[in-house]
Amino acid sequence: MSLEVLMRGFALYGFLIFFNASVSAETQTIRAIVSDSNAPPYAIFNEKLQLTSGISKDILEVLAQRTQLPLQFLALPRGRVEQWLLKDQADIACFLNPDWVAQPSTLLWSGALFTTRQVLVRQDNKPAVTQIDDILGKRIGTDRGFSYPEFDAMFANKALIRDDANSLQSNLIRLQKQRVDAVLTVDLAYHYYQLHHNSEGLKADLLWTTPDAIYCAFNPNQLNLTTKMQQTLQQMIADGTIQHILQRYKPNPLSSTMAL
Structure with a gap:
C-alpha cells in the first residue's frame, strides 16, 4: 500500500471520528430530573403525574433553548437523584445544595441560583x-x-x-x-x-438558620455537556433570567397578606 493511500485512509478515519462526535453532540439530549417530591411552585404535576409547570420546568426549558439541545424530563423520587447522576442515567437535577447530599464532591455543581428560607x-x-x-x-x-x-x-x-x-x-x-x-x-x-x-x-x-443557597447538580461523566450547561446557567443568573422566573411564582407584595 502506497504512503499516499495510507494517508488518505488516516484522513478519512479522522473525518469519520470528527463527524460522529459532531453528530453525537448535536443530538445529545439533556436528561433532567424533576422530582415529584419537590413542592410547588418548584415542580407542578397534574393528576397523571405529568410535569406541567413550575420553576424547575421554566429554568430547564430556557437552558435547553439556549444550549439548542432537546430536553427530557425524568420524574424520580428524591432518594434516587444522586445515583442516577453518578451512573450517567441523568444529566442535571436542580433545587439541591451540597450540604443535602451524601457525597457532594462526586457531583459537579452550578453557581447558586437563588436562596430560600x-x-x-x-x-x-x-x-x-x-x-x-x-x-x-x-x-x-x-x-x-x-x-x-x-x-x-x-x-x-x-x-x-x-x-x-x-x-x-x-x-x-x-x-x-x-x-x-x-x-x-x-x-x-x-x-x-x-x-x-x-x-x-x-x-x-x-427558621433561625441562615438562608440556603439553591444549586443544580450535574452528571460528572458528561464533561462537555456539563460545562455547556454550567456556563449557560451562569449566564441566566447574571442576566436576571432566574430572578425573572422566580417572580412569576411569588405572591404580589401589594395584595398579599401572607407575611411570615
Missing part, C-alpha cells in the same frame, strides 16, 4: 417557634427522601420525631388535623400553598 409551620393558636427548645420532643412533618442538616442529628437521636409524607400538601393537611406538631418547608413553597389551598389556622415562623 426554611420555615416551621404550626397551628396559629400555638406559641411561636423561635429556637430549637420550642420543638424538642415534637413530631415534625418532613418530605420523604429529603435531608435536613440542621435537624438530622436530632431526628436520629429522637430529640425530634421525623414524620415523612409525600408532599407538602399532605403534611399541612396532617398539621390541620393535629397529626403532627409542625411542618418543615421553605418560604416560597408555603406562600404558594397559601395562594392555592386552605391554610386557615396555620402560621409559619422563619
Whole structure:
C-alpha cells in the first residue's frame, strides 16, 4: 500500500471520528430530573403525574433553548437523584445544595441560583417557634427522601420525631388535623400553598438558620455537556433570567397578606 493511500485512509478515519462526535453532540439530549417530591411552585404535576409547570420546568426549558439541545424530563423520587447522576442515567437535577447530599464532591455543581428560607409551620393558636427548645420532643412533618442538616442529628437521636409524607400538601393537611406538631418547608413553597389551598389556622415562623443557597447538580461523566450547561446557567443568573422566573411564582407584595 502506497504512503499516499495510507494517508488518505488516516484522513478519512479522522473525518469519520470528527463527524460522529459532531453528530453525537448535536443530538445529545439533556436528561433532567424533576422530582415529584419537590413542592410547588418548584415542580407542578397534574393528576397523571405529568410535569406541567413550575420553576424547575421554566429554568430547564430556557437552558435547553439556549444550549439548542432537546430536553427530557425524568420524574424520580428524591432518594434516587444522586445515583442516577453518578451512573450517567441523568444529566442535571436542580433545587439541591451540597450540604443535602451524601457525597457532594462526586457531583459537579452550578453557581447558586437563588436562596430560600426554611420555615416551621404550626397551628396559629400555638406559641411561636423561635429556637430549637420550642420543638424538642415534637413530631415534625418532613418530605420523604429529603435531608435536613440542621435537624438530622436530632431526628436520629429522637430529640425530634421525623414524620415523612409525600408532599407538602399532605403534611399541612396532617398539621390541620393535629397529626403532627409542625411542618418543615421553605418560604416560597408555603406562600404558594397559601395562594392555592386552605391554610386557615396555620402560621409559619422563619427558621433561625441562615438562608440556603439553591444549586443544580450535574452528571460528572458528561464533561462537555456539563460545562455547556454550567456556563449557560451562569449566564441566566447574571442576566436576571432566574430572578425573572422566580417572580412569576411569588405572591404580589401589594395584595398579599401572607407575611411570615
